Amino acid sequence: MSDRRAFATIFDFNGVLVDDEELHREGFNHALKPHEIEIDREAYEAKYLGFDDRGAFDAMLSDFGQPRTRAIVDGLIAVKARFYEARARSGALKIFDKARDALALAASMGPVAIVSGALRAEITLALELMASTDEVGFICAAEDVAKCKPDPEGYFSAIDWLFNVHPTVALADAVVIEDSLAGIESAKAASLPVWAVAHSYERAVLERSRTDRTFETLADVLDALRARG
Ligand SMILES: [Mg+2]
Known part of the structure; x- marks a missing residue:
């Protein structure tokens, strides 16, 4: 060498x-369900693709006029991470x-x-x-x-x-x-x-x-x- x-x-x-962008979008929507926020594919691709989780959750909460403290975003990231791992290990990745x-x-x-x-x-x-x-x-x-x-x-x-x-x-x-x-x-x-x-x-x-x-x-x-x- x-x-x-x-x-x-x-x-x-x-x-x-x-x-895995669709898996991520599913994960964002799973985590945001209690906030009654749903991101469709078009909005996801136009606005949030390329962000990391923190940047995306921050932008999504802001776009829907909802509070976005560090604790709220940390919680959403954790919920999405568990969802992603379970789906990926079950063959969805x-x-x-x-x-x-x-x-x-x-x-x-x-x-x-x-x-x-x-x-x-x-x-x-x-x-x-x-x-x-x-x-x-x-x-x-x-x-x-x-x-x-x-x-x-x-x-x-x-x-x-x-x-x-x-x-x-x-x-x-x-x-x-x-x-x-x-x-x-x-x-x-x-x-x-x-x-x-x-x-x-x-x-x-x-x-x-x-x-x-x-x-x-x-x-x-x-x-x-x-x-x-
Ligand atoms: Mg990329």
């Missing part, structure tokens, strides 16, 4: 590796085709990180279900940052990890795989190269963002990752 050039790959999680292959290929080419607004437990559970835990060297989850995407804080922490643990990897040899506009903004604000996969937004929409390249599916991303070597 030492005489080979190493490439770092930093994956977003929701919408890139796991197809959809993993994108080639997600496991993309992680394995990336890990064979250099360090792999995940930077996500998901809770750490959701990410580690999905990696466990995919048998991909060993491929990922670093996870920056919702609990690890003060500001969620589009803020670059999560990507800056991945850069810190690269500098400290893999100092021979050049940042120009790193790539971020994202699906959302907020995620692309976040990675570009950290000056990282970004490839977008059209899982959540139309390719034409992504092409108008600051992404460096766009791909239709993870299979196309896999081909491009392989071509880096």
Whole structure:
């Protein structure tokens, strides 16, 4: 490995590796039922996709004119987390085709990180279900940052990890795989190269963002990752 050039790959999680936005929407609605709030798919995609749980619950309560103390939001996050885990373990978590292959290929080419607004437990559970835990060297989850995407804080922490643990990897040899506009903004604000996969937004929409390249599916991303070597 030492005489080979190493490439770092930093994956977003929701919408890139796991197809769980509908599961999240169900979780938000389950938790918000006592508040008589229901978020339909259109509103969810337009307003809340890309937020972490705290940001989304905060925005939802605010949009419906309801009080949003830290204790209320903490309680909602906990209810949603229990719902998500139970549903995911019962087989409701959809993993994108080639997600496991993309992680394995990336890990064979250099360090792999995940930077996500998901809770750490959701990410580690999905990696466990995919048998991909060993491929990922670093996870920056919702609990690890003060500001969620589009803020670059999560990507800056991945850069810190690269500098400290893999100092021979050049940042120009790193790539971020994202699906959302907020995620692309976040990675570009950290000056990282970004490839977008059209899982959540139309390719034409992504092409108008600051992404460096766009791909239709993870299979196309896999081909491009392989071509880096
Ligand atoms: Mg995403």
